[in-house]
Amino acid sequence: MxxxxxxxxxxxxxxxxSQLSECSTEQQRFFEQCxxxxxxxxxxxxxxxxxxxxxxxxxxIALYYEDVEEGFNISELQPDGSILNPACEQWELCHALWHMVKA
Structure with missing residues (x-):
């Protein structure tokens, strides 16, 4: 096991x-900026x-990879730089970027 x-x-x-190649051109540009x-x-x-x-x-706002759930998530950061609102969304990068733009 x-x-x-x-x-x-x-x-x-x-x-x-790999996942960035599947994102829209606008999402790729946004990712490059942040x-x-x-x-x-x-x-x-x-x-x-x-x-x-x-x-x-x-x-x-941080975009992070949650490797336990195997997906990307977004969250505000606490003053010490830690993740404020942990999530288990299991988003592909393009979905996480869509949500990050809206945040």
Missing amino acids: DTWQPISAEELEALVV KVVPYLAKIERLGTVETVFVVARTGN
Whole structure:
């Protein structure tokens, strides 16, 4: 039986490249404007503090990859940079970008 392992930076980069190619031109432009060098941010999962990769930011809104649920999500950040509102949306990158534009 395989045990769960967090996504690596290399796996995440490949996933972003793959899913970004399926996004609209407007979404690709938006992502280019707000992408960041992926970094780890704290997130609380069922009372345990773990980390997720943030891949883009606009203002106080972060786009991050939730590797337990295997999907992208958006959330405001707390003052310490941690995820304020954890979500389990399992969005593809194009769906998360659509929601981020609206946020």
